[in-house]
Amino acid sequence: MTNAFETIPMRVVAEEDLGKPDLPPEEPSLPPGEWLKKNLFSSVGNTILTILVGALLFWAFRGLLDFAFNNAERDWTSVAANMRLFLTFAYPVDQYVRVWVSLAILLSLGGFSFALTRNIGGITLRRIATWFFTTGALVLAATLLVKGPLERDADGVLIFNEENEAIRNAVVWADRSIWFIVAAALFAIAAAIWFGFGDRRRFIFIPTHYVLYAMFGAAVLSLFVVKYGHYGLREADGALVPVMEPDSLVARSTRIPWLVMWVVTGVAYFVGTLLRSRGWFKGLTGLSWLLAPPFIMWVILRDPSFDWAHVWSTDIPMFAAFAIGGGAILFWLSKPDLGEIGRIIAFGLGIVAFLSFLSGALGWMSMLQKARISFVLLAMFALVAHNFAGDRSARLRFVGAWIATIAIVHYFVTAINTPSTLQGIQSDTFLGGFLFTLFAAFVGLVVSFPLGAILALARTSKFPIFRILATTFIEVVRGIPFITVLFFFSIMLPLFLPEGMEVGEIAGVLIGLVLFSAAYMAENIRGGLQSIRRGQFEAADAIGLTPTQRTGLIVMPQALRVSIPPLVGQAISTYKETSLFAIIGIFDFLRIANNVIPNQSTPINFVGHKREGLLFVSLIYFIGSYAMSKYSQKLEKDLGVGTR
Amino acid sequence: MSISDATTAVNEELASRDDMIECVGVDKWYGDFQALKGVTATIKEREVVVVLGPSGSGKSTWIRCINRLEQHQGGQIIVDGVELTNDVRNIEKIRSEVGMVFQQFNLFPHLTVIDNVTLAPKWVRKMPKDEAEDKAMELLTQMGIPEQAQKFPGQLSGGQQQRVAIARALAMEPRVMLFDEPTSALDPEMIKEVLDVMKDLANSGMTMIVVTHEMGFAREVADRIIFMESGEIVEVGTPEHFFTNPTEDRTKLFLSQIL
Numbered sequence A: 001m002t003n004a005f006e007t008i009p010m011r012v013v014a015e016e017d018l019g020k021p022d023l024p025p026e027e028p029s030l031p032p033g034e035w036l037k038k039n040l041f042s043s044v045g046n047t048i049l050t051i052l053v054g055a056l057l058f059w060a061f062r063g064l065l066d067f068a069f070n071n072a073e074r075d076w077t078s079v080a081a082n083m084r085l086f087l088t089f090a091y092p093v094d095q096y097v098r099v100w101v102s103l104a105i106l107l108s109l110g111g112f113s114f115a116l117t118r119n120i121g122g123i124t125l126r127r128i129a130t131w132f133f134t135t136g137a138l139v140l141a142a143t144l145l146v147k148g149p150l151e152r153d154a155d156g157v158l159i160f161n162e163e164n165e166a167i168r169n170a171v172v173w174a175d176r177s178i179w180f181i182v183a184a185a186l187f188a189i190a191a192a193i194w195f196g197f198g199d200r201r202r203f204i205f206i207p208t209h210y211v212l213y214a215m216f217g218a219a220v221l222s223l224f225v226v227k228y229g230h231y232g233l234r235e236a237d238g239a240l241v242p243v244m245e246p247d248s249l250v251a252r253s254t255r256i257p258w259l260v261m262w263v264v265t266g267v268a269y270f271v272g273t274l275l276r277s278r279g280w281f282k283g284l285t286g287l288s289w290l291l292a293p294p295f296i297m298w299v300i301l302r303d304p305s306f307d308w309a310h311v312w313s314t315d316i317p318m319f320a321a322f323a324i325g326g327g328a329i330l331f332w333l334s335k336p337d338l339g340e341i342g343r344i345i346a347f348g349l350g351i352v353a354f355l356s357f358l359s360g361a362l363g364w365m366s367m368l369q370k371a372r373i374s375f376v377l378l379a380m381f382a383l384v385a386h387n388f389a390g391d392r393s394a395r396l397r398f399v400g401a402w403i404a405t406i407a408i409v410h411y412f413v414t415a416i417n418t419p420s421t422l423q424g425i426q427s428d429t430f431l432g433g434f435l436f437t438l439f440a441a442f443v444g445l446v447v448s449f450p451l452g453a454i455l456a457l458a459r460t461s462k463f464p465i466f467r468i469l470a471t472t473f474i475e476v477v478r479g480i481p482f483i484t485v486l487f488f489f490s491i492m493l494p495l496f497l498p499e500g501m502e503v504g505e506i507a508g509v510l511i512g513l514v515l516f517s518a519a520y521m522a523e524n525i526r527g528g529l530q531s532i533r534r535g536q537f538e539a540a541d542a543i544g545l546t547p548t549q550r551t552g553l554i555v556m557p558q559a560l561r562v563s564i565p566p567l568v569g570q571a572i573s574t575y576k577e578t579s580l581f582a583i584i585g586i587f588d589f590l591r592i593a594n595n596v597i598p599n600q601s602t603p604i605n606f607v608g609h610k611r612e613g614l615l616f617v618s619l620i621y622f623i624g625s626y627a628m629s630k631y632s633q634k635l636e637k638d639l640g641v642g643t644r
Numbered sequence B: 001m002s003i004s005d006a007t008t009a010v011n012e013e014l015a016s017r018d019d020m021i022e023c024v025g026v027d028k029w030y031g032d033f034q035a036l037k038g039v040t041a042t043i044k045e046r047e048v049v050v051v052l053g054p055s056g057s058g059k060s061t062w063i064r065c066i067n068r069l070e071q072h073q074g075g076q077i078i079v080d081g082v083e084l085t086n087d088v089r090n091i092e093k094i095r096s097e098v099g100m101v102f103q104q105f106n107l108f109p110h111l112t113v114i115d116n117v118t119l120a121p122k123w124v125r126k127m128p129k130d131e132a133e134d135k136a137m138e139l140l141t142q143m144g145i146p147e148q149a150q151k152f153p154g155q156l157s158g159g160q161q162q163r164v165a166i167a168r169a170l171a172m173e174p175r176v177m178l179f180d181e182p183t184s185a186l187d188p189e190m191i192k193e194v195l196d197v198m199k200d201l202a203n204s205g206m207t208m209i210v211v212t213h214e215m216g217f218a219r220e221v222a223d224r225i226i227f228m229e230s231g232e233i234v235e236v237g238t239p240e241h242f243f244t245n246p247t248e249d250r251t252k253l254f255l256s257q258i259l
Ligand SMILES: Nc1ncnc2c1ncn2[C@@H]1O[C@H](COP(=O)(O)OP(=O)(O)OP(=O)(O)O)[C@@H](O)[C@H]1O
Pocket: B030, B033, B035, B053, B054, B055, B056, B057, B058, B059, B060, B061, B062
């Protein structure tokens, strides 16, 4: 191919491009006095507003600091000492390596994907200097504003008197000196960047990858420097005794793996940059992302101890039947020029699938759930088969995709129906904490998104039956509070299932989460679908695309672009809604903060310390949501929503 | 040679060619409103037909019936020997042989120019990517815009977009091209670049039906002109006949209004 195809414009400005003439000159910054006057005190009304808002902010900020760091009332050790509980709940300590391996897999995939998105953009040095300055200012303000500890009398009763208040309000330099140093260091870095690079600060872009990686690195390195405290269990005299060393570094078994994670991410990124021009690399990375959830599930829960007699007598034969029989049907259906008969057969398969579900629901035939799911999948493959018509190898590839799909699905269904055998624990109640939150959100989003897209298409389909089914489902789900859905799936679902089939509680509520989130996703995507102009459909028809191709290549990509903002909103909601799992008794992140820690009395007494945990949980939720929101803004900009 | 002799000569030459599109008594209703009333016309191979007529006369409706963007309710439409019925296979076959260019371009805004052009060859004709891209570059060069290949439609001028749209239709190697007012949405200075491309296409022997208000184009390029009004074909003839010696009063009235 000619070089014309390789000249993709890069947006990262390299150092050679400094002083690009077409950039507008930097706005001359006003002297501070004039800036204040122009922006804050331009009229009497504005002056009053500025003073009012300023006072309000001051009051709120100080109140928040007091609330969070009032030493007599708060005990942040309750969070630090329970970090393990927060992150992984009751996951057996001696098998932590599995969690680390899972994390390493995700981070490596992240590194590959970052290497593949070449034009992720950059952040100017000017911006970075401003970040350092703002952070420094916040630290300084917080240090100056935070109040001292409340005094208690000999009986432990809080003392309220003017003298005490004066002491509390005074800045205690000795206590806070470290924070003044931190603020000064931040200011110094900001100044060094700002003045060291002079006018060039506006043109030097640090690629976003590097900034993120540096932030990750700084956090990891801080584990080796800052004394976050060491809490855990240590073996002594054949028994596990609690370790509590608030004034030391975190445990080596935490520090070292995080350092490894940081290195792994960097190596993955580097390998990715070496391989990114190879054609197969992108496909392989995408496939790995899709395979990651089942694989991680396997790593975290370990291979369940399958009932091998059942596997050989039922599971393997069923897989073989669908792989061979379904493969043969699909091979035939993807024959070029098959025409109408192919569509009729595909439609027939759809009806068989539907009836098999109906029969299961009515209890006529206690067919295995796996067979029903496989029928639905087969019908879906059959319906799109004519798009993969072509020569022999293309058709065989299509059949290969089918076999791979049912292999994964069959594995999943079998695995979900078999209890985990993580050493020593015979149920899934050891899962919890942030690990579970992440897991649930990941599964919820990855599965509900395609489901939502299918529902949206069904709701806009011209076949009334699809429309009615999708509309009913969406409206029913949207009319029910999420918590009801959760109760239904955790308590009632097992009662509805045909005999012989069981769904673990976590699997049940995950299904509930997926269905709930899918209904909302569907509405968001439908909004996008409706924004596509008729001309796009006509142009797709006119060049001869089939309706499926038209949907997949023209309509959906555009609809999804339009729906990015509401879809990300939904993703953030789903992420946060996992906290409702606390109510139905799953030990998620929030429940640990709200119920577990406030009732802990050994080895340290944390009874009543609920607020620290809740603040910590809020912070983590905020960070996740904010990252998603930022990413969506970037995505919107990249895809040029509204401009192209 | 008088005009009527010339007309006869052209008609005789045309009559010797194969039929490309045959419409017999085509009816089309929108609810109670009849947009096409028994439209009967035959378009020969390599013929360029310009369709004229006042707004709302059914020009667009007619040519959109030819590639089944609209469904006719009466009569027959036969394209290259295949009759348009509800049979999906026929519709797919005809759509891949009939290219269409729209007034509003209707390029796919999320795809680059080269992807717009290669999409159908890759997915409908199952052409390998490299081959499709080579061919697309050839077409874009022919349209005079090879350097725009990696841009998105939104970054191009109207005239460039319309030429991409023509390249996109040509990439399927159609036997017939339909143009529905291809220059009506363009600024005057861009009309010529699109008309020039269309003239080249006509000279290369493409069968074309062009709905347009560009009288110069009609006069210069058309083999025949079809004049429609109120869903009917009122008059058919060579450009000479049509512009100098129309027989129907309604044609005369139309010409007096626009010329
Ligand atoms: N989708 C529709 N529903 C109802 N009526 C329609 C529809 N499309 C077209 N019509 C009507 O059919 C008639 C013919 O429309 P058509 O678009 O074919 O006219 P035209 O000759 O192409 O006009 P113009 O030069 O303005 O494009 C018009 O009266 C129009 O109002």
